[in-house]
Amino acid sequence: MATQRFNSIRWSRRNVLKATGATGLAVGLGGGIRASRAGGATGKRVVVVGGGPGGATTAKYLRKFDPSVEVTLVEKDPVYHTCFGANWYLGGFREFERTRQGFDALQKEHGVKIVQDTVTRWDSDKGEARLAENGKLSFDRLVISPGIDFRWEDVSGMGPEDTEQVPHAWAGGKQYRILRRQLEAMDDGGTVAICPPTNPFRCPPGPYERASLVAHYLKENKPRSKVLVLDAKDGFSKQGLFEEGWAELYGDMIEWVPGSEGGVIHRVDPGNRVVATREGFEEHDVDVLNVIPPQRAGKIARDMGLTDETGWCPVDQRTFESSVQPGVHVIGDASIAGAMPKSAFAANNQGKMTAAAIVSELRGQKVPEPSLVNTCYSLVGPDYGISVAAVYHFEDGKIRGVEGAGGVSPSGAGDFFRMREARYSRGWFAGVTDDIWG
Ligand code: FAD
Numbered sequence: 001m002a003t004q005r006f007n008s009i010r011w012s013r014r015n016v017l018k019a020t021g022a023t024g025l026a027v028g029l030g031g032g033i034r035a036s037r038a039g040g041a042t043g044k045r046v047v048v049v050g051g052g053p054g055g056a057t058t059a060k061y062l063r064k065f066d067p068s069v070e071v072t073l074v075e076k077d078p079v080y081h082t083c084f085g086a087n088w089y090l091g092g093f094r095e096f097e098r099t100r101q102g103f104d105a106l107q108k109e110h111g112v113k114i115v116q117d118t119v120t121r122w123d124s125d126k127g128e129a130r131l132a133e134n135g136k137l138s139f140d141r142l143v144i145s146p147g148i149d150f151r152w153e154d155v156s157g158m159g160p161e162d163t164e165q166v167p168h169a170w171a172g173g174k175q176y177r178i179l180r181r182q183l184e185a186m187d188d189g190g191t192v193a194i195c196p197p198t199n200p201f202r203c204p205p206g207p208y209e210r211a212s213l214v215a216h217y218l219k220e221n222k223p224r225s226k227v228l229v230l231d232a233k234d235g236f237s238k239q240g241l242f243e244e245g246w247a248e249l250y251g252d253m254i255e256w257v258p259g260s261e262g263g264v265i266h267r268v269d270p271g272n273r274v275v276a277t278r279e280g281f282e283e284h285d286v287d288v289l290n291v292i293p294p295q296r297a298g299k300i301a302r303d304m305g306l307t308d309e310t311g312w313c314p315v316d317q318r319t320f321e322s323s324v325q326p327g328v329h330v331i332g333d334a335s336i337a338g339a340m341p342k343s344a345f346a347a348n349n350q351g352k353m354t355a356a357a358i359v360s361e362l363r364g365q366k367v368p369e370p371s372l373v374n375t376c377y378s379l380v381g382p383d384y385g386i387s388v389a390a391v392y393h394f395e396d397g398k399i400r401g402v403e404g405a406g407g408v409s410p411s412g413a414g415d416f417f418r419m420r421e422a423r424y425s426r427g428w429f430a431g432v433t434d435d436i437w438g
Pocket of ligand 1: 049050051052053054055074075076077080082083084085086087117118119120145146147148169170171202203206298300331332333334342343344345346347375376377
């Protein structure tokens, strides 16, 4: 039975690869671009804001598609820490250092100029971006991939000043360290509460992978403890597979409370680590509290008026050019990208697609037809992986899923299958970090 299921997912993966042109990463773009290198992009300047998966990929692939384009990447931090792989660190089986990514290869091997600074505003008519410290940069095109910001006003009782006591651990490296230290300090028999936000948010399966891997750590080190998931929603990504894995690996250690049954947070008391769910339900006095606030596009996108009433940035989904400001492209988590989720995999694809679109437009050539793919792997345990994959194309002005391509891991698969998916997950991490920052 397990073998049969394994074959069925392999077959569907093969279909994914076939549909996307075999690389599985922003495909069918490079060939057309390279074939016409003679074009007129020489001396054009592109400024990219944000050294995460979206921004770093765009910067690197702009240079790959046309080395005559001058590319400057502005990132406010000296290094980048991935969120992907950070739940593995919380689970106690991955070193924190593995989340760290530098910009040396982008600079030395790909000729991207790296500026450590914060972009505070720009004038797209003049083609000038202002930096907090280092004056201004001129551009012909601007790409921003600023990630997310939190809607603190929607979390009653706590704000960014409380994240030392109640970490979100949903951005930046330091927050993961705080949460990890709290897990280590907790006594056996304690309760860890994880509070996932409303949709849409960065990495839809992420909170449930976190619940799984925190449970893994507790099972190994503090087996009388409990993980309580107080959810704002009534359902979540890969739910059936997660619940199957939880029962298999952790018995009743993880309790998931859906929104309509008391999961929605009413108020947080960060000093005492108490979370009250919506009036009429309960107060939970816990030992470690991880509140993941609701989200919107990164601050600079909002400050510059690129967001709509949803809090995210509408774009032309073929080129990722802002629907509000011509000449400015918004990619990654901050953008409204049709059917694509907010993931590093997606941001990496979008970065390549955007680089191809910009180089084509700077040369006065036709923008290539996008074809995109996303796979979200999650670990339920170190050797227990599950995934969801989808292929996307551009149709009627939107990025839409290709019917019949992709799918989720089968339920009831055997240990070997889950172990293979866990291995693919680690392989994906190594491959994508090299593709982005290598
Ligand atoms: P970011 O990664 O947030 O990068 C934005 C960058 O812009 C930051 O470095 C920031 O410092 C910089 N910046 C912002 N504003 C400015 C400014 N004004 N000037 C200069 N710099 C600026 N995705 C997957 O595909 N697979 C996974 O397994 C996965 N696991 C995850 C697990 C967790 C726990 C979490 C939280 C996320 C996970 N993700 C995963 C999602 C992934 O991390 C995000 O989707 C991805 O980081 C988005 O990339 P981005 O470029 O849009 O934004």
